Amino acid sequence: MKKHSSMRRTFAVLLIIGLVSAMFMALPVFAGSDGTEKSAQTIFGLEDLEGKIVGVQTGTTGDIYISDDAELKLKGVERYNTGFEAVQALSQNKIDAVVIDDQPAQAFVAQMNGLTILDTEYVKEDYAMAVQKGNTELLGKLNEAIAALQENGTLQTIVDYYIDHSGEGYSSPKGAEHPNGKLVMATNAEFPPYEYYDDNNEIVGIDADLAMAIGDYLGYEVEISDMKFDSIITSVATGKAQFGMAGLTVTEEREQSIDFTNPYYTGKQVVIVRKSAGAQRETIIDRFKRNFVQAGRWKMLLSGLGVTLVITLFSTLFGVLIGFVVAIIRSTHDKTGGLRILNIIAQVYTTVIRGTPTVVQLLIIYYVVFASVNIPKIIVAVIAFSMNSGAYISEIIRSGIMSIDEGQFEAGRSLGFNYAQTMRYFILPQALKNVIPALGNEFITLLKETSISGYIAINDMTKVGDVIRSRTYDAFMPLVTVALVYLLLVFIFARLWGVLEGRLRRNG
Amino acid sequence: MILEMSGIQKSFGGLEVLKDISLEVDSGEVVSVIGPSGSGKSTLLRCATFLETIDAGEIRYMGKPAAATGSQGKAVYVSHSELNEVKRYFGLVFQQFNLFPHFSVLRNIMDAPVFVQKRPKEEVHAEAMELLRKMNLENRADAYPCQLSGGQQQRVAIARALALKPSILFFDEPTSALDPELTGEVLKVIRQLAEEKMTMVVVTHEMPFARAVSNRVIFMDRGVIVEQGDPEEVFGNPKQERTVQFLRNYQR
Numbered sequence: 001m002k003k004h005s006s007m008r009r010t011f012a013v014l015l016i017i018g019l020v021s022a023m024f025m026a027l028p029v030f031a032g033s034d035g036t037e038k039s040a041q042t043i044f045g046l047e048d049l050e051g052k053i054v055g056v057q058t059g060t061t062g063d064i065y066i067s068d069d070a071e072l073k074l075k076g077v078e079r080y081n082t083g084f085e086a087v088q089a090l091s092q093n094k095i096d097a098v099v100i101d102d103q104p105a106q107a108f109v110a111q112m113n114g115l116t117i118l119d120t121e122y123v124k125e126d127y128a129m130a131v132q133k134g135n136t137e138l139l140g141k142l143n144e145a146i147a148a149l150q151e152n153g154t155l156q157t158i159v160d161y162y163i164d165h166s167g168e169g170y171s172s173p174k175g176a177e178h179p180n181g182k183l184v185m186a187t188n189a190e191f192p193p194y195e196y197y198d199d200n201n202e203i204v205g206i207d208a209d210l211a212m213a214i215g216d217y218l219g220y221e222v223e224i225s226d227m228k229f230d231s232i233i234t235s236v237a238t239g240k241a242q243f244g245m246a247g248l249t250v251t252e253e254r255e256q257s258i259d260f261t262n263p264y265y266t267g268k269q270v271v272i273v274r275k276s277a278g279a280q281r282e283t284i285i286d287r288f289k290r291n292f293v294q295a296g297r298w299k300m301l302l303s304g305l306g307v308t309l310v311i312t313l314f315s316t317l318f319g320v321l322i323g324f325v326v327a328i329i330r331s332t333h334d335k336t337g338g339l340r341i342l343n344i345i346a347q348v349y350t351t352v353i354r355g356t357p358t359v360v361q362l363l364i365i366y367y368v369v370f371a372s373v374n375i376p377k378i379i380v381a382v383i384a385f386s387m388n389s390g391a392y393i394s395e396i397i398r399s400g401i402m403s404i405d406e407g408q409f410e411a412g413r414s415l416g417f418n419y420a421q422t423m424r425y426f427i428l429p430q431a432l433k434n435v436i437p438a439l440g441n442e443f444i445t446l447l448k449e450t451s452i453s454g455y456i457a458i459n460d461m462t463k464v465g466d467v468i469r470s471r472t473y474d475a476f477m478p479l480v481t482v483a484l485v486y487l488l489l490v491f492i493f494a495r496l497w498g499v500l501e502g503r504l505r506r507n508g
Numbered sequence: 509m510i511l512e513m514s515g516i517q518k519s520f521g522g523l524e525v526l527k528d529i530s531l532e533v534d535s536g537e538v539v540s541v542i543g544p545s546g547s548g549k550s551t552l553l554r555c556a557t558f559l560e561t562i563d564a565g566e567i568r569y570m571g572k573p574a575a576a577t578g579s580q581g582k583a584v585y586v587s588h589s590e591l592n593e594v595k596r597y598f599g600l601v602f603q604q605f606n607l608f609p610h611f612s613v614l615r616n617i618m619d620a621p622v623f624v625q626k627r628p629k630e631e632v633h634a635e636a637m638e639l640l641r642k643m644n645l646e647n648r649a650d651a652y653p654c655q656l657s658g659g660q661q662q663r664v665a666i667a668r669a670l671a672l673k674p675s676i677l678f679f680d681e682p683t684s685a686l687d688p689e690l691t692g693e694v695l696k697v698i699r700q701l702a703e704e705k706m707t708m709v710v711v712t713h714e715m716p717f718a719r720a721v722s723n724r725v726i727f728m729d730r731g732v733i734v735e736q737g738d739p740e741e742v743f744g745n746p747k748q749e750r751t752v753q754f755l756r757n758y759q760r
Contacts, residue, residue, distance in 0.1 A: 407604050407606035408606060408608070411607070411608070413559065414602075414669075415619070415620035415624065416595055416596065416620055417623070426610075
């Protein structure tokens with residue numbers, strides 16, 4: 001009877017998940033026929049931007065210029081993490097125009113229907129590479145390489161390939177040697193044609209290829225590290241990356257944190273607006289194929305899932321260890337008055353961790369604590385999430401210990417067990433059993449919390465969904481799929497945990 | 509003398525609970541401690557078993573000191589290891605049984621002899637089964653505490669205390685948490701132990717039991733021993749007005 005009803009419950013939950021996904025699948029039929037058909041082009045020049053909302057990518061020169069521009073009399077500026085998000089918001093009628101670099105603007109307009117670029121450019125700018133302040137040796141070498149590559153036509157070959165799609169582009173000469181070691185390049189690979197992921201999951205583009213050419217010229221191997229745009233300057237300034245290259249324009253503000261090379265390219269900031277045009281229809285299956293089957297993107301998703309699981313599992317493991325130690329320190333102090341110093345440390349730890357956002361902790365651990373240490377990012381994430389979750393787990397376990405009757409401690413002591421033995425044999429087993437539901441809940445929270453790993457450029461499941469989105473120009477499919485995978489993981493875990501709980505309850 | 513306590517003082521936040529109490533228990537004696545609630549009888553027992561620390565006074569078991577009044581008039585306990593030695597002499601049975609709910613009856617009884625006293629498992633097992641037989645619980649060895657009645661749990665708790673072979677056994681209101689129809693089976697066990705000349709101190713509200721089983725009755729009130737002596741004397745012919753009053757209230 002009991003088994004039967006639990007099966008029925010499983011079925012009901014699966015049904016709900018199925019319905020929710022079906023609902024999501026149906027949604028784009030409405031969302032897909034977005035406003036592009038209705039709204040005719042209303043903006044033809046910069047003067048038409050008055051009273052409009054303009055989107056930019058956070059931290060780009062477009063953002064910097066437009067935020068200080070009083071002449072345009074804008075209604076507001078919306079800042080997005082990527083240029084793609086801004087363009088997508090534009091095509092969904094959320095904003096009226098996007099100010100963005102000329103080259104990616106052309107790529108976006110070619111890919112998405114109903115958008116056009118204004119004839120008048122917004123601003124002209126020079127692109128340069130960023131290096132750590134005071135690193136004159138590297139600065140000199142890079143300037144020398146840029147000059148040489150401009151001289152011998154390599155730069156032009158690269159630009160031709162990516163902008164006019166002509167020629168062979170650049171590839172390392174046969175037998176290129178890199179005796180001088182490795183240079184890490186910080187970039188934000190969501191900025192075609194300067195840097196973006198190609199269908200082989202490799203970062204390519206004008207900047208990427210030029211960096212490689214410079215590396216070959218100077219005898220360095222170049223490793224590209226993909227991160228959020230606003231992290232690039234920090235990375236270079238703290239020495240995490242030797243140079244930054246992401247269509248970076250020379251501004252005074254940036255020059256306070258890093259040094260710029262001579263410009264290698266002159267770009268334009270242009271304005272993208274909507275024009276009237278029919279939206280392209282696409283079946284769900286085509287859309288699914290385009291997002292996941294094409295270029296084997298499902299493999300990316302799978303590896304993202306793996307990363308998410310690895311971070312979650314290890315963080316839970318160490319989180320429980322930390323939580324245990326902290327909980328025992330704190331309850332020992334409460335019960336016996338001992339361990340005063342450790343108790344103060346434990347209290348500070350829980351207060352700080354619980355009082356600050358997890359994202360901030362993650363960024364601090366990566367950019368501050370391990371600023372000058374070369375350590376795999378996954379380990380950084382595991383450290384950050386373990387510390388974070390340890391604080392919460394310690395409170396869970398402590399509440400479990402405190403819920404055990406004082407008589408149990410007294411019984412242990414009256415039988416000749418010391419405090420530690422009483423704790424270990426009698427109190428903790430009971431306390432743990434009491435907090436099993438709360439621990440399961442903490443695991444679920446942690447699993448979803450790891451979705452912020454993308455902040456330090458880890459390709460976890462959420463970040464992969466985002467990368468796919470930036471390549472297929474489809475927000476719906478990758479994001480909803482990622483959401484469903486999380487939902488499924490949590491569902492499976494909750495079921496397993498429920499079984500464990502039931503088993504423990506039956507054992508008295 | 510198995511237990512000697514003298515000049516025991518204990519306060520909780522300014523409230524004097526024990527005022528200069530002295531108590532000696534000789535081998536084979538069964539001492540009942542009676543008195544109204546708040547009289548300090550449970551505190552006395554908790555001080556004797558080191559669950560509370562005394563403020564001043566002296567405690568000895570089998571002549572070995574556990575605590576003595578130091579130079580500043582405060583009680584000073586002996587070292588950790590010496591105290592552990594002394595702890596072997598007594599056992600304690602709680603009002604709320606305090607069995608370990610996650611262990612079986614047998615494991616509850618065997619754990620301390622095996623892990624604390626480091627005695628061979630087979631020997632302890634045989635003794636534990638013998639104790640359970642004595643408690644009339646031999647068929648409940650594998651049960652968990654939550655599957656037992658209160659009376660059965662308390663009998664397991666007594667077996668658990670006896671398994672350590674104490675020289676003296678303390679009972680802190682052993683029947684107060686039980687339904688009236690279950691007190692009899694626990695009292696029967698204590699009576700049986702008395703017949704076997706087990707040295708015991710029982711804090712209790714069961715007056716007929718105290719009168720029938722103990723060799724000595726102590727009546728406590730407001731932190732002092734008001735009257736003590738032969739049970740027939742104390743119950744039949746109390747000398748102190750306070751004792752008379754207390755016993756009269758009880759008979760109603």
